[in-house]
Amino acid sequence: MTIDWWTLGFQAVNVAILIWLLGHFFWKPVAGMIEARRASAQKLTDDAEATRAKADAALAEVEKTRAGFAREREAILADARKDAEAASAASLAQTKIDANSLEAGAKAAIAKDKKAQEGAWAERSAQLAIDIAGRLAARLDGAVVQARFLEWLLGEIRELPEQARKAAGAKGMKLEVVSAVKLAAAERKNCGQAVAEAFGGDPHITFRTDRTLIAGFELHGEHLIVRSSWRADLAAIQADLAA
Incomplete structure (x- = not known):
């Protein structure tokens, strides 16, 4: 077997040229493309990591905010409970105060009504006693009764302070x-003389009749009134009964 060195040489040169061509026009662009793809993939990975980190941070912030909301909610609920308890x-x-006030008002009203009823009954009793006494006195209207009331009137005059009496x-x-x-004319004369002697002077005396006195006399002057009548006695009795 013989070797054709020229052919082998040409083939070797062709192979070398092919390798150079492949290395220059194929492997470098392919390697560049691979590197670009690798860099792009790395960038995507880095971006994804950054996005995930941001998402984790945002999630952590959300959790923190939710925790803050929960604490604030608990604080609001606690304040609301305190306010509700304080309001209750x-x-x-206030209800107790109002109840006590109502009770006190009711007791005061009851006491007032009771006092008013007692006063009304006392007034009715006094008025009844006065009516009875007045009817009895009306039957005693006579000379003896009038003479007795005149004596009392003269006694009241004599007991006046000396300066006022004079x-x-x-x-x-x-x-x-x-x-x-x-009074008859003679009775007026005798009564006028007795009154003048009781005063110890010489006043000008006139006479008037008032049947509401029931029995007795009253003496009216410019600055004094002396009462000795059944009406005055009954009024005093009524005042004592009503007291």
Whole structure:
């Protein structure tokens, strides 16, 4: 077997040229493309990691915010419970105060009504006693009764302070004797003399009749009134019963 060195040489040169061509026009672009793809993939990976890190941070922030919301919610609920308890306590206290006030008002109203009823009964009793006494006194209307009331009137005049008695009984001073029954002329004369002597002076005395006195007399002057009548006695009795 013989070797054709020229052919082998040409083939070797062709192979070398082919390798050079492949290396220059194929392997370098392919390697560049692979490197570019690798860099792009790395960038995508880095971007994904960054995005995931941002997402984790955002999630952590959301969890933190939710935790803050939960704490704030618990604080709000706690404050609401405290406010509700305080409002309930205040409402109960106010209700108790209102109840006590109503109770006190009711007791005061009951006491007032009771006092008013007692006063009304006392007034009715007093009025009934006065009516009874008045009817009895009306049957005793006579000379003896009038004389007795006149004596009491003269006694009241004599018990007046001396200065007041002399001033009221001075000469010319006007006095009015009011009687429960109309007096005859002689009775008026005797009564006027007795009154003037009780005053120790010489007053000008006139007479008037007032049947509401029931029995007795009243003496009216410019600055004094002396009562000795059944009406005055009954009024005093009524005042004592009503007290």
